[in-house]
Amino acid sequence: MDGLLRRGKTILPALKNWFGWCQKQQQCCRFYCDLHARQKCVSQHFQSMNLREDSIASQQTSKPGELTCKSQRLMLLAGLIYPASPGCFHYMPYTVRALEKLIRVIDREMQAIGGQKVNMPALSSAELWRASGRWELMGSELLRLADRHNQEYCLGPTHEEAITDLIASQGHLSYKQLPLLLYQVTRKFRDEPKPRFGLLRGREFYMKDMYTFDTSKEAALQTYALVCNAYGNIFNNLGLRFVKVQAATGSIGGTMSHEFQLPADVGEDRLMMCTGCDFAANEETINPDEKHCPVCKGKLAEYKGIEVGHTFFLGTKYSSVFNATVRTAENKHIPAEMGCYGLGVTRILAASIEVLSTEDAIRWPSLIAPYQVCLIPPKRGSKEEKGAMLLEDLYDCIVEAAPWLKEEIVLDDRTQFTIGKRLKDASKLGYPYVIIGGKKVLDEPSLFEVCNQNTNETLFLTKEAIVNLLSKVQTR
Amino acid sequence: MDGLLRRGKTILPALKNWFGWCQKQQQCCRFYCDLHARQKCVSQHFQSMNLREDSIASQQTSKPGELTCKSQRLMLLAGLIYPASPGCFHYMPYTVRALEKLIRVIDREMQAIGGQKVNMPALSSAELWRASGRWELMGSELLRLADRHNQEYCLGPTHEEAITDLIASQGHLSYKQLPLLLYQVTRKFRDEPKPRFGLLRGREFYMKDMYTFDTSKEAALQTYALVCNAYGNIFNNLGLRFVKVQAATGSIGGTMSHEFQLPADVGEDRLMMCTGCDFAANEETINPDEKHCPVCKGKLAEYKGIEVGHTFFLGTKYSSVFNATVRTAENKHIPAEMGCYGLGVTRILAASIEVLSTEDAIRWPSLIAPYQVCLIPPKRGSKEEKGAMLLEDLYDCIVEAAPWLKEEIVLDDRTQFTIGKRLKDASKLGYPYVIIGGKKVLDEPSLFEVCNQNTNETLFLTKEAIVNLLSKVQTR
Known part of the structure; x- marks a missing residue:
């Protein structure tokens, strides 16, 4: 006990005149309370070690030929992230605090529209992906592995197969339970050919993915609008200016898709926005020769954006493969009309730093500042x-x-x-x-x-x- | 909008007389609010579909030859979990709520002793594990994979290598910042030869792992006692009777180790507890011929337990390999004295159901009931x-x-x-x-x-x- 108290005294000079929380506690509790009190002190924060612009921090940001951007540089310099391997980062305590706050903001909006939170495994059986045809289609973006029994898996970059199979396993959904909105916030994996820009394009990242089930196309489109509206609320709550643009469906598939983009020079997407009406589209959805808005024939202006959200109306693409059915009011069993909706959680964190910060100082959306x-x-x-x-x-x-x-x-x-x-x-x-x-x-x-x-x-x-x-x- | 409201009316008859939250809202908000209100209604909960003891639920629990236990059976029957692949489960909404509450209980105790929360990637470079010698040692328990550039990784079952390398990368820790306690709550992976008992022995699971750094063995042992005490608080807060037993260090290594065990018949560990004093040990640490307590020579009684926590005093085993050093008050640089501390988060969830429930009804620690x-x-x-x-x-x-x-x-x-x-x-x-x-x-x-x-x-x-x-x- 003596040693314990002596130690408390040695390491905590700065605390001596600060925060009298522990004064009335008995001595054996001193050390414990001191540690708690220390949490408030910047001198004890793990990141603060990194705050000096010393050789370590500088090295990280200036490897020759490495692409960097403002958020990556600032987050490295402030000790918010530290590289583990290409596209994989350690999140330091301040980042974890911001991340957990952001997840709460997202949870609130997802639950406000009836979203129920689930959690699906990262290991996703090859069998499921072969059934949907994406085991081949996804090519080398899928991280694949085999277990000790030589069963093949991928590390899920997204979970259309898994959730549709789960829904199918539960028997018929009743129309009375619809729309069913299930979502999760979990770590996802994608073997990016060129991971870069810190948390903006990593190989391991947190994503919020929601999957919705409806009984008709009409109902599914209402659900689609509902989720898009919730996405708008999230960015508004964070004070982030966003644009919703029509987008390509890519390897996810479906018949309609939108991206939520934060305008930023470092953005990898090119957006065409009409100067006359509210038409906005990812350039990849537009005929490259087209210079005019297909709605009002107004002029199209080009911007760059960081994609932070992506919504898809899937129809029955997955439900018909996995036999995920709903029972209608007329007691018919039909494939569910589905939607899927992604938010790049760690990407939003970095993108908000990218758009709000100055060249040498991080600025956060107030709601999620650490x-x-x-x-x-x-x-x-x-x-x-x-x-x-x-x-x-x-x-x-x-x-x-x-x-x-x-x-x-x-x-x-x-x-x-x-x-x-x-x-x-x-x-x-x-x-x-x-x-x-x-x-x-x-x-x-x-x-x-x-x-x-x-x-x-x-x-x-x-x-x-x-x-x-x-x-x-x-x-x- | 008409369709939208009609739909609201069709699907929500049960809500008609309930909870007048939305009455004063304008019509366009009806559907939105109804969805929020529906969250309270059991008829809309995803699990409730599974509450009938129908063929689906029965099939899951009675595959011939499959080992089951009470918590697995009850959680499957109540629709709290659903199997995805061997040892990997979908967590349904009630389970996610309980899990998030449990994580809050753990966070509070870890932060009360000065723990700072980090988050490390699941992908862990083979290079790190080769440096510690565990790439070979862990054998087929490690899930291994290669990326598109043929770089080898494992999916981290634990993170001694990663955290020690991270600390080393930050330069010397100053004695003024010690003890440094870093922890995370993340998904871990272990290729169990026989995954079984639901969330008790899975291949993919949530673990809280803490790593501590000190300047001397004496200080590190005080930190060790501090974390063990916090573990005791967690189980006490949950109302779970636990025993702390001396344990083998296994593949983690180090010179001292304890397990936190919940006594239960389904437990896979055999515990020897003295009837005369408070000596308790995992049987594997005791000479099999020994029938008496090494402390008081009293009689040893055998119990079974579910291991829910494991603590290790590591000394400099990892810090000397990765060159993670601390600067002492005398300005010397020496390898950090480390400890590591695991809590099986999803395992605690299942184990608490195992020990508190009756044969046909789940009982939760009140604090984490969904x-x-x-x-x-x-x-x-x-x-x-x-x-x-x-x-x-x-x-x-x-x-x-x-x-x-x-x-x-x-x-x-x-x-x-x-x-x-x-x-x-x-x-x-x-x-x-x-x-x-x-x-x-x-x-x-x-x-x-x-x-x-x-x-x-x-x-x-x-x-x-x-x-x-x-x-x-x-x-x-």
Whole structure:
């Protein structure tokens, strides 16, 4: 026990004057509580090691001939991701926080339209893919393997076969249960010929895939509109400008398809958008000689976009192969009319950084920023040093008024560094709010410098004004 | 729009008298809101299709020669899981809800001791496993594959190599940042020779794996104790009786290891527990001729257990191979002292069902039950039929008093069935609370029949008493 406490003392000098959570706990609980308290401290965050622009970070981003883009470079520099193998990344703690928040945003919209969440295995039997004809069709994009009994599998890049087979196994769906909307958020695999752009085009990535089942084409098209509308809500909630364009159906198949694109120069898709009406299409769906909008004959302008969502009206392509049937009100059994709907979850994360960030500082959609607030106390030994106590009091007041921010506030306790140096790091990491105990912290009343990094506004505010401001911050 | 509304009307007769959420919405929002409201209705739940003991469910559980156990049988019968391929299951919506709750319980305890959550790829380069010598050692338990460039990978069953290589890549850890505790909750893969017992021994499963880094053996052992203590908290929070036993280090290696076991007849591990002191060990760590406790010489009794957690003190086994070093207070660079710690997440789910359930009814740890409350209104056409309104009012009052239960209450709207039939289904699925609008619902005041399925108590309670009772239900 002695050693345990001694250790707590050695490693936690920065915490000494901070956050009195543990004072009344008995000694044997000290270490435990200290570890919990340490979670708030930037000095203890795994990523912060990477915040220096040192040789490690620079090497990663400048391998000769390697394609990079802004989000990849910024995420590597900030220590948000680290390459494991081509197209496969370790997600560091800040990224995991953002990812989990994004999944909650998606869950909410999917469940609001009646989506039920399932989880299907990554290992997908070759038999299923042979039945649909895609074992051959997908070529070398499928990662394939055999188990110890020489049974063949692929690692699912998408799950039309699996879900349709699952539905078929349950007997006939009744029309009373339709539309049935099943979705999952799981890791998917695709053996990209050239993985690049960090999380924008990886070989292992998180995708939300939804599959819907209906009794008629008319009903299925209503469901299709419903899911597209939910996708729009998701991007609107994130504050991301998107366009929905007509798209090719590719290896998924079906008779109608749309992509949700975030306009961005680094985007790999070329979009044709009408200057006269709301027609928008992926260039690959348009006759290359066509310069005019097929709807209003207006002029078509070209943009680049990052595809973040893709919807398909499948009809009975898969349901007829796997015999997934629905029972109609007239007691007939017919193949289900299906739709499938993908959202690139990790891709949305990177794409939002791509479109919102500056060249050297990450900006997040507020709703999914890893942390909402960073507190920067005065430098150790500065004449404002005792203002640190006022930041501690501010923290308590914020958490009392807005308990949902408790896990959303970090403290940059690296008080050996100047405020300027720490503010620069905070800018790189993109906390929506940075609150500094600066020159006016010892004024009467105390004034804190508050930077809204998403709007680039800086104000000097009292404690009460800050509490009032942050009470309006939404975290879900 | 007409078709849309007609469709809403056709499919939702059961909802007609239920939950007036959408009444004030404009018509174009009807369908959307109805879908949201339907989420509460058992008739619309994907699993409920499977609740009949029909031929499909029976077939699954009685393939000749297939090993089964209680949790597998019950989970298949209740439609909680569905087999995809040997050792790989589809998790249905109730299971996903329980799984996500369990992950929250685990997250809380891991973060309370300072754990930072990461996420590492499933694809793990052969190079890393060759460096540690485990590419050969793991034999046919590793699922191996090659990509389009003939680079070899395995699907990670565990991530000692990956995390140690990641740490090494970050330069020297400073003693000021230690202990560093990194963990993830991800899907793992193991090519079991005989996958069996449903989620208890699968080939694809969710595992929580934590890796810790310290500067000395003494410090690493303190961290080891800290994580073991957190594991104890998790099982205590779930209300699961567990034993911590000394264990073999197997292919992971290291110099000390413990398993967390849930005593159960179906368990595949044999445990020797002293009747005189708290010594407990996996039989494989004990000389088979030894009949007495090595600590107190007391008698050893044999039990069977399901291994749900496994902890290893690794020392420098991996850190010295991958050159993952820490900088000490004396500015020396030495290999990190490591620990690794696994929890079988989906296995805990199944094991808790295994130990808590009866032969024909699932019982969950309350904290992770998919839903906390099931409301059963009177049968359509019964003389208590109008009591349905009183259950609606009860729902509103519960949600007002305990908003955290809003997503935790389902309505068994299959009013074509008797209360008895629906109560039987509710018993099989194991909602902690079932509330029935039965014979006394039209009494003055109304009395509802409240079954606490975990304690087997049934009481007739007024609305106020129920609200009071449920306000105490914890969901996190």
